Amino acid sequence: MTAGDGSLPLALTIGEPAGIGPELAAMAFLRREELGLPPFVLIGGGEIVAERARACRLGELELVRVEAGSLSAAASLFQTSFPVLELASPSGPSIAGKTDTAQAGLVTGSIEAAVRLTLAGELSGVVTNPICKETLYAAGFRYPGHTEYLGALASDHLGHAVHPVMMLAGADLRVVPVTVHIPLNAVPDALSTDLIVETVEIVVRDLRSRFGVDAPRIAVAGLNPHAGEGGTIGREDVETVAPAIAQLQAKGFDVRGPLPADTMFHARARSGYDAAVCMYHDQALIPIKTIAFDTGVNVTLGLPFVRTSPDHGTAFDIAGTGKANVASLAEALKMAARLATNQRIPAGASA
Template identity: 55%
Template sequence: MLPLALSIGDPSGIGPEIAVQAWLQRKALSLPPFYILGDPALLAARARHMGLDAPLAELDPEDANSYFAERLPVVALENSLTDTPGQPSAANAAGIVEAIARAVEDTLAGRACAIVTAPIAKKPLYDAGFQFPGHTEFLGHLAEEATGIAARPVMMLAGPELRTVPVTVHQALSDVPSTLTAALIEQTARIVARDLASRFAIVAPRIAVAGLNPHAGEGGAMGTEDAEIIAPAIAALRAQGIDAFGPLPADTMFHARARQGYDVALCMYHDQALIPVKTLAFDETVNVTLGLPFIRTSPDHGTAFDIAGQGLARPDSLIAAIRLARQLADNAAPTT
């Protein structure tokens, strides 16, 4: 099996150190081979700073599997990166973007089986002229640019006890009701159902759909969106053979007994989806991007500039992202 491509993320955050820590646990945890798209000098410097014994091997992706057991495989970027823990800089933007783009290129070219991305921060990228809201949208752009096919990336948070998908993502709560449409809900749910079947090996996914308003609108007493937008979308999905049901009151759909009745919760806005899954399993939850022609996972946390380089960061979510990426790649691999 091909290795995983791990983009370095913002090097001023905890990405470099948790990547090294993950590699150091490769044998104990039986981690699948991966290589880091980054700056070898920066990774070596951060490992020394952290007191970590991690010999590096600068190589091409094709050689990563051969070196992984004894050396941390690193594919060097054309753009160098500056190792300034806790001090993000727009000067690193070119390297951060290059690492993501090359991970996509390697995966689509068959040099890697999936992409794992370490966290990025938006402001340093914006300061350097980055035109996309974040990782997900940039990945969608790269996919469309490479294949000529429009991509609709969908964010899923996958933990050991719960999977959630927000229909609207990084926008103000006050803008959600005007953004939410039956068509958007349908499109998101179709992508979720397709990828749960093809990549998660869930043959007939059960999709629990959350309401927007308290008590899912309480029959119109607390808002009309649930009856006028969400319910028609669910009816349309069911007519297409997708096992979607709701709208459900969000305050009663995440307890243990309720979770047994579905495979994924389709939520109407960011916090409605992310709060329950991160509360249940913050360190084991993984961000998975659906709707792309390649597999992409990432930790569920950010750059953590405030603790970068201090020996406080835990690699648990990155390790979970590495494991899930390999599992999804195995599920999606053609059988012979």
């Protein structure tokens, strides 16, 4: 079996132990039949999840330990028991809503193991629970976020640089920010024609190879209000964005823009494209979180493995209450299973 084999279970990371990830993992397993979820293996933190399930009165979890080298058996175990591949974890409890840098190794170790085992062909894809970057930074984590860390792990595996691209996907909208976790005032300098071209090429390739969109239509937002009004409200759209679109069109891509971002996301506009490529984080994420806050899925494109995640954070304010909504995690699990089944790129190929 190869990386991304859709017949294999998925990896589900523990995420930030103090956040809602543990109770979401428990909810997903306990409601697996009702939600129609594919089999998954929790990577690290089984006792944390079981204790959170008890504390939230979700029910008792019957954990079953699985080991690397025999993870394919987890698919049948999943019918009755919650498969967990345990990792070394710090002594002491995890308290809902209270972060602890001592848990950082479990968080990053869960991600690393999920990626490694998926690339080894033991699991079909990676689904990540939310992390708390501030806590990880305090423990020495050097990446801006999940996406960049996954890109580094993929680069180490392949032996060359990988450009991970964040996509947020809902039922009728997919959005991609060209720049991600940087200050707004750094966006103009970070943008380049080459970066926009590379991002769109990755989006188109993955829409074809994993999402089954044979002829992707891409709408590209301008950076400035009204897409710069012909250069009268900033020159970036004329000098950086428009040349990228021209290059992409010359290569045969179905790309339009730069378009005013304030008119790109109403229902009629959304029907005219398969993905919207935006210039910065909030330009992309505000519309998707407005339209599909509980059901949106974070998908990382450009990787040699499938990765999805719920489109929300750690929600410390409700962690441990049982009030978290499992819908986005459920959609992330189901989308990961579909993408792993659909993907047409060979395992280990540059993506």
